[in-house]
Amino acid sequence: MLVYLTDIFTHLNELSISLQGSNKNVVIARVKLASFKAKIPLCLRNNEKGNLARFPSLEEVVEEHESLLPEVATTIRIHLEQLLYAFDGYFSAGNLEASDRWTRNPFLFQLSDMPDEDHFKKGIIDMQNDHAAKMEFEAKTLENFWASQVTRFPNISKKALTVLVPFATTYLCEVGFSTLLYVKSKFRNRLDAQHDMRIALSKKEPHIPDIIAKKQEQMSHS
Missing domain, CATH: 1.20.272 (Zinc Finger, Delta Prime; domain 3)
Structure with a gap:
């Protein structure tokens, strides 16, 4: 076995x-x-x-x-x-089963599956008839799409984000601990690793020339 x-x-x-x-x-x-x-x-x-x-x-x-x-x-x-x-x-x-299936794709969602008493239904109808919103949906990730619609469709966007934003697994937490173990080794045990971890975990690529340009050159005292 x-x-x-x-x-x-x-x-x-x-x-x-x-x-x-x-x-x-x-x-x-x-x-x-x-x-x-x-x-x-x-x-x-x-x-x-x-x-x-x-x-x-x-x-x-x-x-x-x-x-x-x-x-x-x-x-x-x-x-x-x-x-x-x-x-x-x-x-x-x-x-x-996602209780709010429309959060995954509001444009393919069948409105007949939602009771008329649901106060989110009107917002979904408005979105389904908004061609600009549909183009943005096809071009962005699900989370980015809903975040970008908070101003135009506040009610349904905020509801969708409450479904999507919570962590699905402990993956990000585990990545953070792994990064901390790498940054704060026994040779750097007194290091305040907060800023180092932020850089290590960030997905943004730093523009090194700009960073160097903003740093003051250390003059020799000799």
């Missing part, structure tokens, strides 16, 4: 990596989790048919020892059912 664990942890590791990154938001995380969760019943059905294509390492071993298949199939079924139950516990159905 160690071979099976190798395969299943490979899938879980791929899921974890897909959730990491500076441009990941809660909506993306929900979609990825929902997709992974939906594949578990598929694996269960394939397992009942003796199809181990989703577990290539295990499949290779079973091909050499076909007598192991019934026992392996039973063990896989039990584990996958437990895994599905664990996902339901950590990520309930309500959390996996």
